[in-house]
Amino acid sequence: MFAVRLTRYQQLADELAASIRSGALRPGDRLPSVRDLRRQRGVSPSTIFQAYAQLELQGLVEARVRSGYFVRARHHLTRLPPDAALPNGRITPVAISELVFELLGSTRDVDVVPLGSAFPAAQLFPFEELARSGARAMRRLGPAQISGALTAGDESLRAQIGRRYALNGVPTRGDEIIVTNGAMEALNLCLQAVTQPGDVVVVESPTFYAALQALERLHLKAVEVETDPAEGVRLEALEALLKQQKVAACWFMPTFQNPLGALMPNAKKQALVQLLARYGVPLIEDDVYAELHFGARRPLPAKAFDQEGLVLHCSSFSKSLAPGYRVGWAAAGRYAKDVERLKMMTSLASPIPPQLAIAEYLVQGGFDRHLRHLRGALQTQHTAARTLIERCFPKGTRMTEPQGGYFVWLELPGGVNTLEIHHQAMAQSISTAPGVLFSADRRFTRHLRLNLGHPVTPQIKAALKLLGTLAKAQAHRNAQ
Incomplete structure (x- = not known):
């Protein structure tokens, strides 16, 4: 994998976010105008607008008609659990x-x-269009396509998934994407690939109950790390755990975490990946909600910052396009072959018709x-x-x-x-x-x-x- 450098607008957004969180910019304060910021920073208006859109996505600022951007008052946000x-x-x-x-x-x-x-x-989902896409794809299905899609998944679907990674600034190798029966199979296979019974896995607090069920099934132990309801896992608390415990893996949801809805900023995701790389700890990234952002741009996954192949990125179309089709995948980095072998030894392959229907739908361009x-x-x-x-x-x-x-x-x-x-x-x-x-x-x-x-x-x-x-x-x- 290759690291993704933060763009100028992301760097500007992260700097302004830090000023808001430190209290240097307080609720109700007006952010600098585009003209002032352009003069001060030497950046283009489009860079400034993109940075402000990113801050809106994080819930830190709000736009007021003909007035500009202001630091948002967050009266209803639970900053810390009691x-x-x-x-x-x-x-x-x-x-x-x-x-x-x-x-x-x-x-x-x-x-x-x-x-x-x-x-x-x-x-809210286009089931009729998906059915038509599936019918078209099945009429073209040949015997070689059936046997060639075993274990790793249909090649056309994997290509479309890889294309969306690339469009979102996340380079992946084609052979690291394994299609699974929903995200839960991807997450379970990835967890199994990096742990042994009795190992310790770090999870968020609170965490998605299906993660706890997966740990229970594999006879693993959980240690929970303090998690901010706005920005996700507290890295200081995580590092303290890594120093104290022998940890086999982390299972986190950095983007719109279930149940909190927390969104980890890009700079913090990058710091998370770097922290885990220092300790050699794999990150299983559950990223099923990222397409459901309210802001202008899809948040980057932690996978975008992975240089060591330690991030096993898991997602699916179940929450964004096709509930019930059970089409998910893992981009498992250095563990891709291990995940593929485990897939072969458990479910062997995922059903072809739903894969073809989704691949055809993506090719036709209706997804966005x-x-x-x-x-x-x-x-x-x-x-x-x-x-x-x-x-x-x-x-x-x-x-x-x-x-x-x-x-x-x-x-x-x-x-x-x-x-x-x-x-x-x-x-x-x-x-x-x-x-x-x-x-x-x-x-x-x-x-x-x-x-x-x-x-x-x-x-x-x-x-x-x-x-x-x-x-x-x-x-x-x-x-x-």
């Missing part, structure tokens, strides 16, 4: 699967309001047009649902402010138990994802992940209002 929710740094055996099955098994019921679901609304529509819909739904949550949930509720994806993470007032709320809501056919799912030691007892990827229909509105009522009742009871 002390009670911070990871203790201890190695923890993982036993989460039964709880996941118990709490989320009912989300498949079509009559349940899907606030605990892992997917956006089905009507679909993504623009999808991002707009998700952002609109996100804004409407957040407004309702702010109005309906009890005073003291804190909420993350993601700049992409479709999840929001709530921290409710002290004493509120979201597992109890989950059970009460399920009795009314409303699903949620309570915070205890997102940690090996189940400590996020007053936290809640909600899926905002569905249109805010009267049914969704009623469900959010009911959750707010249940939370208020608990908070009032605890205050007495």
Whole structure:
């Protein structure tokens, strides 16, 4: 792999972001005008506009009509979990699967309001166009194409995936891309390629419950690292762990992390990759939400900064194009051959028809047009649902402010138990994802992940209002 140098606009955006986070630029401050910044820095107006768009993506600034750009007030952003929710740094055996099955098994019921679901609304995806693409591709399918696509995947699809890496400034070798049955197979194969039973894997805090399930299945141990709800893993805390523990791998989601929605800035992603390279620790990068950004540009993955082949980048089309098709992939760097062998020994190959349908759809050029529509819909739904949550949930509720994806993470007032709320809501056919799912030691007892990827229909509105009522009742009871 080759390192990607930060462009001038990225360097400028990172410098301004650092000034905002340090307090040198405070909420409400006006950023320098394009004319002033052009004179001071000697950069073009397009570079400045791109830098400001990047800061908008990170939620740090906002544009005001005919006034310029201003540092954004972030009243609803949970900057740090409370002390009670911070990871203790201890190695923890993982036993989460039964709880996941118990709490989320009912989300498949079509009559349940899907606030605990892992997917956006089905009507946001171009299933008819995909079906037509699949029919065209299958009519051209020859016997050699079937046998040639075993294990690594269909060549045309891999070429299209490689092309999108290149367009996003992420050079990859063609032979490091392995098509899988969704991102979860890619992540599990990558985890298996770099660990042995009993090894320690670092995960975020909170982390995606499927990562914990994967560790449990492979008899691995978890150690959680402090994670900022806005910018992801705290590198100082991670380095302290690496000094103390023998770590086999890290499993992180640097872009729109599930459940927080955190977006790690480019400079921090680069520093993360460099830190892990110093310790020789592989990074399994779960990057399934990056196409769902609300800003102007797709965030770079950590993979973009990998010089040593230590980043195993995993993604899929399940969240961005084709839920149910189960087409994912791994760009596994120096571990690509190991991942391919493991794929051969487990599922052998992924089904050809969905691969061909997606490859044909990509060739026809409709993907980016679909993504623009999808991002707009998700952002609109996100804004409407957040407004309702702010109005309906009890005073003291804190909420993350993601700049992409479709999840929001709530921290409710002290004493509120979201597992109890989950059970009460399920009795009314409303699903949620309570915070205890997102940690090996189940400590996020007053936290809640909600899926905002569905249109805010009267049914969704009623469900959010009911959750707010249940939370208020608990908070009032605890205050007495």
